[in-house]
Amino acid sequence: MIEDRDFFVLDNVQGIIDPHLLFGNDKQLYIEIGSGKGEFISQYALMHPEINFLGFEAREKRIRNILKKLSTSTHPNVRLVHILVNSNLASILSPESVQRVFIQYPDPWPKKRHHKRRLIQQDFLNALATIMVPGAEVHISTDDQDYANWIVEEFLKNPYFTSAQDEFIQKIPSLEDHIPSWYEKKQSHKGITPNYMLFKRI
Ligand SMILES: C[S@@+](CC[C@H](N)C(=O)[O-])C[C@H]1O[C@@H](n2cnc3c(N)ncnc32)[C@H](O)[C@@H]1O
Secondary structure, three states, X not given: OHHHHHHHEEOOOOOXXXXXXXXXXXXXXXXXEOOOOXXXXXXXXXXXXXXXXXXXXXXXXXXXXHHOOOOXXXXXXXXEEEXXXXXXXXXXXXXXXXXXXXXXXXXXXXOXXXXXXXXXXXXXXXXXXXXXXXXXXXXXXXXXXXXXXXXXXXXXXXXXXXXXXXXXXXXXXXXOOOOOOHHHHHHHHOOOOOEEEEEEEO
């Protein structure tokens, strides 16, 4: 288990991560921010061995949950970054190095006084725009209607992004080979429906 943690987890990242050195190849790079218990990254990376994946997760307990779903033999294309993501993303990844971004059920911080803690803010979107290849997609979902509206507003306000859907908020997944995350399953058991959004780096 210790060996697996050493293989998969990057702690205390200082400076730019070089995916070529990390994975030993030049495959495309997809990232997930807030990987939670790892349902999505573990299954999606297995279905797409042609892609490299970096999962960003702030909580150590969640990192340990994700590690239970990964093995070095089946997931050589996955690494986890133990960090609280914000605009620091632009100092962790190189400009125009990421082909796709997944953000599923980011913490909604529903109280007005906590809105400043929401991940989707202009500083974060500017950093995200820097690391993304032009034309790359951001797949994002939330069950919180107020946060969904906020997310659309912030993305459309930002000069580097546009919606890739006619209806900004959809009730069907934006991803063809959609995998319900742990949180999505939990909420749909309670009858709560997700909102799916898809944005494109201009
Ligand atoms: C509501 S859970 C959703 C987890 C997972 N995406 C899912 O759908 O099951 C939010 C997750 O994002 C992590 N998280 C929240 N803010 C983060 C940030 N700024 N950087 C990295 N991880 C974050 C939390 O620790 C938690 O695991």
